[in-house]
Amino acid sequence: MNGKVFLIGILIVIACWIGNIVYYVNQQLDKPIFFEHYYDIVQSDHTDVTLYYVTNKHNPTMINSIEVNGINFTPTSYFPHNESHNQPEQQFQHHTIMKVMIHIPKAIFDNQKNEEGIWAFSEAKVFPEIGDPFTVNVGNIVVIEEISLHDDxxxxxxxxxxxxxxxxxxxxxxxxxxxxxxxxxxxxxxxxxxxxxxxxxxxxxxxxxxxxxxxxxxxxxxxxxxxxxxxxxxxxxxxxxxxxxxxxxxxxxxxxxxxxxxxxxxxxxxxxxxxxxxDPVRPEFTDQELKRLIREES
CATH class of the missing domain: 2.60.40 (Immunoglobulin-like)
Incomplete structure (x- = not known):
């Protein structure tokens, strides 16, 4: 009798262990999910665009480069001393929110702007450190030519x-x-x-x-x-x-x-x-809000 109880206990533990593994695997993202960004940025000598995305917590996707309109941008760092340009912003049980920043030189903006002095884009091609590149919708990003007038x-x-x-x-x-x-x-x-x-x-x-x-x-x-x-x-x-x-x-x-x-x-x-x-405060997400976002994007 004790042997049967022991065996049943072992089987329950194994079933729970397998269930946890299956749940964990089902929570993993095949590729990052990028948030919507609504940016108006006045072009200057230091025009930076920061993009936020959701990735797996224990095996996060790092970004090698981002391509916009056929132009490849290597991420820059917010931080000195050669720290990684990929920094966790908010962490959850299985996922984390990270950011990646690219710099748009004035020469590139001058070549891309329209007659009104605007360069707008909503899509980007992402090149991860591991895996194939993929295209994402990043929202609506507008870079605007600076007008040199007096400020009164x-x-x-x-x-x-x-x-x-x-x-x-x-x-x-x-x-x-x-x-x-x-x-x-x-x-x-x-x-x-x-x-x-x-x-x-x-x-x-x-x-x-x-x-x-x-x-x-x-x-x-x-x-x-x-x-x-x-x-x-x-x-x-x-x-x-x-x-x-x-x-x-x-x-x-x-x-x-x-x-x-x-x-x-x-x-x-x-x-x-x-x-x-x-520049409002960066949004904070609850676990349920993030799960809903992942479901909608999956």
Missing amino acids: LYETKTFLGERWESQFIAKESMKITNIVSAKNGLEKDLYIALGSNDIDFEGTHNEPNWFSHELKEKWEHIDRTPFHDNLLPLELSEEDRFTMYAQLNPNKKVFVRKYFRISGISASGRPFHSYIHF
């Missing part, structure tokens, strides 16, 4: 979780005629508003339908008007201030770098511009 606005930035705010102070009397950003498909998930003690904005506090009750409470103390073109032009006296607010839909788990260009004319008749970037 001071700027201070504040980051508050998903919400971002940037205050501008006029160096002299001026008229702001345009506030623009590249169209990259994120417009419905990004709430933009203006506020000021020096300027009277006409408008209502109409929030998008994804504004939760918790978000409304966080914004309740802010006197603001949702941005629209009818607010322009803005007439500013010297030292007048206004604040630009941005809120990314917290349910939109994507990686974002959004640029805005503020343009206008100073009192002396000189054109000017300011570039600002909205």
